[in-house]
């Protein structure tokens with residue numbers, strides 16, 4: 648058995664607390680599901696089952712969660728701390744500022760990814776890859792590989808610029 652403290656099992660009994668907490672879990676999961684759909688299909692895409700854009704449907708779920716949280720705040724006196732909210736906002740701003748840099752792939756990373764892809768492809772075909780750690784073995788192939796790396800870099804930089812202009 649591991650060292651350290653463990654909490655005894657003392658489940659919540661109050662029916663109003665249970666009702667509010669279970670609804671909070673349900674609504675948070677509905678919001679999470681809609682956020683996942685926005686990632687998979689895009690904010691603007693219309694959900695064929697609901698005939699409304701994913702962003703609108705996510706706004707509905709956000710409203711449900713806010714209503715649920717407000718009810719918990721009023722009825723149970725569990726109040727979010729304003730300083731913590733402010734710190735979260737600041738953290739998100741700093742985190743978002745890092746995203747453009749993360750999207751710019753380095754030449755070494757692109758080259759390593761291309762080499763790995765070639766190795767996997769060759770392994771699937773039962774051949775020895777010309778892109779082993781010893782490097783390319785003919786000039787045409789080397790040029791092709793270099794061109795592919797440039798295409799990858801241009802595509803990634805274009806994506807970064809599109810999103811952050």
Ligand SMILES: [Mg+2]
Nearest residue numbers: 674677708711
């Ligand atoms: Mg809901």
